[in-house]
Amino acid sequence: MKNASEALLEVRGLCVEYGSIRIVENVDLSLRAGERYALVGESGAGKSATARALIRLDGRARVSGSVRFDGVELMELSERQMATHRGNGVGVVLQDPLSALNPVMTIGEQITEPLRIRGVSRDVADKKAIALLDELGVANARQRLTSYPHEFSGGMRQRVAIAMALIAEPKFLIADEPTTALDSQAQDRVLTALDLVARERGLAVLIITHDLGVVAGFAERVGIMYAGRKIEEGPTARVLRAPAHPYTWALIGAVPRLGPVAARLPSIAGEPPSPARRPSGCSFYPRCKVAQAVCREVEPHLAPFSDEGWRVSCHIAAELAAGDAS
Template structure:
């Protein structure tokens, strides 16, 4: 189903990237995994994408750089990218974005870092591929390792990936991403495998780098508390579709889709007396076995017969807000679902 673009009426700001009508399916059976996703990111903005495992958020991110697994195909969708202020949005092939305006930070650096290369060589590889001399690339690598908070960068540059902690490996991944001077940084759950203290350090680092370098970000996470901290706008994904999006603070304070409300209610509360966390009943649908009508209907406390008849499109519901729920207008701030 192709819905309207909920951001079409936003004040005109030339975005850094615009993804239109992206769909991804399995190559053998054609089972849809991502369905008609449209997104844009403005200069210096952080767009968050949040949802449970299997919602399609990481596939959406990886498709930008053409990094989908071999068994999956992008069945439709276009990407337009703006490399600099003088150049407008232009259609671009994913492979042409890698290291040329767009970089990516992956979820698990140990499986992403080449174990046969030393840390300094890993960070220097991007500049070397772009024609920088070995000496200049090595010097840049040391500066970047220091910038991302790796202690004793000269010593760490000679280390192998397995000799570093998870937090340091993630800092190395960030240094690698910055080494090619990107305009847009893609972050695929970069804090998931880290403990709480290191997670906070990495988020602070990303926030500071974004401010200092004017980076645009797309930040993917299953943790809404992380997204609410770092993202200006948020897209909520469920079963391959965007079901709600809007400014993050508005979305958290006044959710307009029952799935968004359920994610919020499952977040730990840092203030007030201890309360038992709520869980979302049921499980996300299996790819290829989607329920009739709204994909969230089997788990939704607001479901009515009309919800099971047709999958509602993502429609504008207010300034910069969109929801794919037939009953969004009945959801009131502060009232439990």
């Protein structure tokens, strides 16, 4: 039995390449059983590529590094062995539930399929599916098993996708932008349902998102990605309240606020660099308002910034925190 402080997932030096282009660069990640962790960044930051690489979901990618899950090194497994881990140990929820669901199969058939292919009887599988849909807040779950995806709203389809990921009782769930296509009310209901189920089952959850509101309401720890690298990581409340990296500051500053309508929505000047043409030094240097000469010349690395596992990849983070950087 694992110690509560022992990592369920331990990732070291994860790199992802497509052809000659490196999309993800030396990412480390650690999750305990029951922990909820958010990976955040702009589109193209490498968040989803990182998540897929953890379970070798994209056959086109060349993945290197170490990924230990529940004591097993996943990078050393055959594809057949890996498929077993995807089905049993790890569940995956994709960002578009409509494309993840088969339009000509009933909801019940799709949710119970992972159990049926393992020899579980239809009656037992249906009972588990009904109980899980009830947990996720789907009304009339027994009757809805015979419905088709087009008969569900976006929020309900996402709950079905979550049920499909959880039916085999995994220890770890990857949720890739699970609320992107939903309105704010549906988003809140889906996250509340996922939070409840995760707590009841002691489920570790890695949520991929660009929505800081989702991060604040769901995750205990957060990792910020930029240009394929993790540039800040720490307790969610502390990082969002007083971030240490200029990019995290800029990301939070770009969130629209309630109040008088501004002439322009807040934004971060410039664009992230192409993975094929990363600048020398810090990748955020060309867009950073407080960059110094060292930022252009020397690549920073994640280093402890404070207690509680807070780390930052910035040459001048300590000066910024002290108010000394110009």
